[in-house]
Amino acid sequence: MHENIARVLFSAEQIQTRVRELGRELNERLGDREDVVILGLLKGSVLFLADLVRSIDRPVKLDFAWVSSYGAGTESSGSVDLKVFPDGDLSRATVVVVDDILDTGRTLHAVKERLRRNYAAAEVQTCVLLDKQGRRAFPMEPDFAGFQVENVFVVGYGLDYGDRYRNLPYIGVLDDRRS
Ligand code: 5GP
Ligand code: MG
Numbered sequence: 001m002h003e004n005i006a007r008v009l010f011s012a013e014q015i016q017t018r019v020r021e022l023g024r025e026l027n028e029r030l031g032d033r034e035d036v037v038i039l040g041l042l043k044g045s046v047l048f049l050a051d052l053v054r055s056i057d058r059p060v061k062l063d064f065a066w067v068s069s070y071g072a073g074t075e076s077s078g079s080v081d082l083k084v085f086p087d088g089d090l091s092r093a094t095v096v097v098v099d100d101i102l103d104t105g106r107t108l109h110a111v112k113e114r115l116r117r118n119y120a121a122a123e124v125q126t127c128v129l130l131d132k133q134g135r136r137a138f139p140m141e142p143d144f145a146g147f148q149v150e151n152v153f154v155v156g157y158g159l160d161y162g163d164r165y166r167n168l169p170y171i172g173v174l175d176d177r178r179s
Contacts, residue, residue, distance in 0.1 A: 005172040010147060012169040015157055018146050019048065023055025026096065026127060026144055035093045036060040041067050043166065044100030047158040048129045052098065063088065067107055080110035090121040100158045101130040105140030130154065
């Protein structure tokens with residue numbers, strides 16, 4: 001264990017098992033949809049997405065989007081900027097937005113709305129590894145979630161603190177951060 005990690009919440013083995021399960025669940029619930037785009041939000045979703053798609057047993061497209069949030073905006077949908085790479089046609093696609101963690105719901109709520117409005121996505125679903133259910137400030141429930149997590153600041157498996165710790169194979173709580 002890294003010296004700055006106070007405790008491990010989910011081990012690498014627990015994560016791998018749950019992510020495989022989640023991939024199979026996703027695959028099943030996608031039914032006979034043909035145009036499926038797995039859209040990862042950079043950078044936090046990268047490790048999760050890479051493992052998840054290996055358990056999806058059908059040809060899917062992979063895309064990535066960059067999301068920037070501005071200040072502590074209170075608008076129900078605004079103050080989040082979304083850039084999708086590449087700017088493909090989503091008008092017949094089921095877009096599964098993948099993120100590391102759902103916290104207040106601000107990011108995914110806005111991303112979902114942007115994908116519908118600016119990118120004319122036919123259908124948008126959401127899949128997060130972690131769900132901090134108690135923190136929600138925007139109306140947003142994930143279609144797929146790996147684990148519920150208490151209100152602590154976590155790092156590892158894609159999640160960062162100051163852009164570090166993303167490469168940890170497990171998810172843990174950092175020493176001396178917020179509680
Ligand atoms: P939301 O918009 O739902 O409030 O926040 C989602 C984003 O906040 C996540 O994509 C993530 O970047 C960040 N975030 C929320 N909680 C945590 C946490 O415990 N650890 C880390 N590393 N990032 C978090
Ligand atoms: Mg993020």
